[in-house]
Amino acid sequence: SQKIEQNSEALNIQEGKTATLTCNYTNYSPAYLQWYRQDPGRGPVFLLLIRENEKEKRKERLKVTFDTTLKQSLFHITASQPADSATYLCALVVGNTDKLIFGTGTRLQVFP
Amino acid sequence: KAGVTQTPRYLIKTRGQQVTLSCSPISGHRSVSWYQQTPGQGLQFLFEYFSETQRNKGNFPGRFSGRQFSNSRSEMNVSTLELGDSALYLCASSLTGTPRQETQYFGPGTRLLVL
Numbered sequence: 001s002q003k004i005e006q007n008s009e010a011l012n013i014q015e016g017k018t019a020t021l022t023c024n025y026t027n028y029s030p031a032y033l034q035w036y037r038q039d040p041g042r043g044p045v046f047l048l049l050i051r052e053n054e055k056e057k058r059k060e061r062l063k064v065t066f067d068t069t070l071k072q073s074l075f076h077i078t079a080s081q082p083a084d085s086a087t088y089l090c091a092l093v094v095g096n097t098d099k100l101i102f103g104t105g106t107r108l109q110v111f112p
Numbered sequence: 113k114a115g116v117t118q119t120p121r122y123l124i125k126t127r128g129q130q131v132t133l134s135c136s137p138i139s140g141h142r143s144v145s146w147y148q149q150t151p152g153q154g155l156q157f158l159f160e161y162f163s164e165t166q167r168n169k170g171n172f173p174g175r176f177s178g179r180q181f182s183n184s185r186s187e188m189n190v191s192t193l194e195l196g197d198s199a200l201y202l203c204a205s206s207l208t209g210t211p212r213q214e215t216q217y218f219g220p221g222t223r224l225l226v227l
Contacts, residue, residue: 034211043116043202043218044155049211089155093211099168100145100211104154 002027004103006090012109019080021106023073023090028101030092033066033073038087038105047088048075080110114139116205116219124225130191133222135203137184143167143209144186145216146178149200161186162209190224198226 005024013019023033031052036044050057050066050073057064063076077084089105117136125131137144145168146158157170161180178188184205190197200223204216 032211041220043204043220045218046215049215091155091211098210099157099170100216101157102147102155 002101004028004090004092004101006088006103007106008104010107010109012111013080015081015110015112017080019077019084019108019110021075021088021108023075023103025071025092025103028071028092028094029068030094032093033064034091034093034100035062035064035073035075036089036091036102038089044089077108080108082110082112084108085110116203116217118201118203118219118222120222121220122223122225124227125193126227127193127195129193130189131193131224132187132189133201133203133224135186135188135205135219137186137203137205138217141205141207141217142184143206144180144184145204145206145209146186146188147202147204148172149202149221150198155202158188160209167209193226195226198224200224 003026034049035047038044048064050064052068061078065074087105087107091100091102119134143162145160147155149155159178160168164180175191180186200221202221204218206214206216
């Protein structure tokens with residue numbers, strides 16, 4: 001069956017450290033992968049898009065990798081801050097219909 | 113530029129009733145997508161409308177329906193509500209509805225509780 005898996009357990013890290021979140025998928029062949037941030041009571045906010053032929057993408061303190069062989073994307077936040085605390089969602093763009101399929105998200109908590 | 117707005121923000125209904133949710137996209141956006149978010153299933157795609165036509169549909173029963181008006185505003189309707197329909201319903205808008213090329217902007221959602 002098709003699955004997108006993100007760590008269901010919350011990730012707790014200390015301020016200043018690098019947070020690494022994982023998105024694994026099975027039985028999908030996405031051409032694109034997106035990462036979103038969602039705060040409580042709000043809709044997701046788009047962060048980054050990475051294409052299958054791009055191994056890595058950066059935006060300020062954010063870095064995303066996409067390994068189509070491992071079927072995995074890693075999302076890194078360097079020099080993390082308490083304001084980075086939120087739920088982070090990965091989403092695959094699949095098929096010709098451009099549907100977005102979301103993972104269930106990982107909650108990140110950054111402690112001062 | 114105003115963001116995506118959804119009304120109402122909160123709603124309580126009882127089983128068997130029907131409900132209509134509204135979404136106003138960002139000005140100029142012609143694609144509106146609807147999602148259901150629950151703790152167990154996460155964000156699940158319901159359907160997408162572009163220029164008043166349903167272009168994509170997720171795996172939800174026919175009780176879930178939607179429409180889009182000429183001004184791109186969209187409504188979704190759920191008939192014969194079940195307890196399991198309790199969820200956060202999110203809409204997202206974009207210029208043309210191609211996530212490989214453009215960003216989707218989400219609204220704050222409508223929190224539906226079915227008793």
